[in-house]
Amino acid sequence: MTDDLVLAELRALRDRVPHLRGGLVATCDGFLVAADLPEGVEPDHVAALTATELSLSNRFADIVCEGDFQEVVIRCTGGHLAIYACGPRAALALLTGPEALIGHLHLEARPTALAIAGAMAAATPA
Template sequence: MTAGKKLLGDLMGRKSKVSMSGPEPDAVVLAELKALRERVPKLTGSLVASSDGLLVAHDLPPQIEPSRMAALAASHLSLSHRLATTAHGGGFHEVVVNGTGGHVVIYAAGWTSLTVLAGPEVNVGRLHLESRPVARAIADHLTAITNDPGKDRATKTH
């Protein structure tokens, strides 16, 4: 991380677990997102964001601004987690938003979240069946990188 980026992060009052060392998203995470879109009909895009709303990687259509969507997803995830904890005292896994134009599903994934966008005609059961393992794989991959930051991302597989 450059001194300027560290200073900017400190000034903003946040220290993210996501490396800001380069503009390239994590190749493994991006490959997971693209493979998910290929497997699920009517899936329109997806993204991974840190718990503080910083974009990790995305596979979104051009009309959706990735950084804003990452911030919205992190906010919604945080509120949903608080709601689940208050109501039931337990952990939180996912939240589904059904709108007239489609679905937004946010899956907790370690210190990140996987947000999936799909059209209104998507099979939500299939969406969950395909997305939940991807959220777990992404969480495992990013946790391994965080725990071993010297590890070369290009050679990391799962």
């Protein structure tokens, strides 16, 4: 059930953000929760890379920033990859085209990441 909710959040986000090519949610262990990615982008591969970036970013946040990781943006000539924490155990990874407005992406993606974190926490047995 959570996977369907997460997928619905991903699709709604893509509808709201111009030049958002797709995204996925992965656990900190690299397992794919849900994906809405463009053709030719391998979801399991991106999930594993997202978990690696999440681990590295968590380490930086802990040691350098003395706080919890929230987000990171990687800017490339072909677009952007933005990764947002979805609670302590998962991440939302979003792919955009180069013309995407990152400020708008943040305004839409931050609440989506919180909603996904809440859905995943509610689905996790105590």
